[in-house]
Amino acid sequence: MSGDAANNRLIARTSASLQRAIAWVRNRPRTLLATIIGLAIGVVVIWVSHPAAILESLGEVDPLPLLGALLLNVPVVALRAVRAQVVLRFLGHTVSFRSMLPVQLVGQTSSTVTPAASGDYLRAYIWRRQHDIPVRAGAAVVTFERLYSLFLLLALAVLARITSGRLLGRYASGALEMADNLRRLLRSPQLLTLASGITLTIYVLSGLQVALLITGLGDTIHITQAVAAYAISQTAGILSTLPFGLGASDAIVVTFLAGYGLPVGEAATVAVLLRGVSTLPQALAGLVAYLRLDGSVAPEPAAAGEVR
Structure with missing residues (x-):
């Protein structure tokens, strides 16, 4: 009897091992595809960030403020996750x-590598895959973050007030449900207050990155000016139809910092360094996160055409 029990346990373990091996083989193509896509994105991120210019600019800045600006990415990313x-x-x-x-x-x-930061909506699909959150709810959350963040960016930049309306009516009931979710989000004073506090903190920390880079170059700027320069540059990047906000955000940083009294050459160095300490490390961290998700953003055959 004990021999039969031992045989049964051996058969069960062997069966479980075979099932794991079969699952690994089945998932291998998807994982390989995800890895190839991730590495391709990483190459594009590095290439578009002009690594040669970043390396050249690094020699002009004091390393301590540079390190401080780099470390500020940690609370910035963490606060974005908390806001979501x-x-x-x-x-x-x-x-x-x-x-x-x-x-x-x-x-x-x-969002960094897509026009008008539209790739951010990939989050809604991942939430659907990993946590069974309807795409309509996830898309409403991303839209709320983008519209509300854009509003605060413009407010910080002392630009004209904007409305939160955006055409959503192409996908019938799905879009209507997403619009209803978005309306609920925009009508909650408590949520708006909390989201405002988190978002404004993110902007101040990002402005502090700009101020630290300027300090590292031996100059100074008021924190409100640094936040304003960052806010306006991000607005230009979000509205730009080019990936990375190519040219638009960098030009705004240079223009406004020069307007605040910095030499044009120094302002251009800050714009380059900002990509080196913010855009590039956050994008590469996203690449690592993508690979750790093990291709879970790739569509399943059974669910590829389903949108909830």
Whole structure:
């Protein structure tokens, strides 16, 4: 009897091992494809960030403020993940910080390499795949973050007020449900207050990155001016139809910093360094997060045509 039990355990272990091996073989093409796509994105990120110019500019800046600017990426990314958690929770969906962080990084990277930062909507699909959150709810969260962030960016930049309307009516009931979710988000004073606090903190930290880079070059700027320069440059990047906000955001940084009294050459160096300490490391962190998701952003055959 004991021999039969031992044989049964051996058969069960062998069967489990075979099932794992079969699953690994089946998932291998998808994982390989995800790796190839991720590496391609990484190459594009590095190439468009002008690494030669970044390396040349690094020799002109004091390393301590540069390190401080680099480390500020940690709270910036963490706060973005927390903000997404807060907004999703308002719609009745809970995602842990540990699960949210890699998704946030992937969304940040995909928005960086797509026109008008449209790749950020990839987050909605990943939430659907990993946490069974309807795409309509996830898309409403991303739209809320983008519209509200854009509003705050323009407000910080002391530009004209904007409305939050955007055409959504192409996908019938799905779009209407997403619009309803978005309307709920925009009508909650508590959510708007909390989201405003988190978003403004992100902008101040990002402006502090600009100020630290300028300090590293031996000059100074008021923090409000640094935040304004960052805010306006991000607005230009979001509205730009080119990936990375190519040219638009950099030109705005140079123009406004020069307007605040910095030499044009120094302002241009700050714009280049800002890509080196912010855009590039966050994008590469997103690449690592994408690979750690093990290709889960790739569509499943059974669910490829399904949108909830």
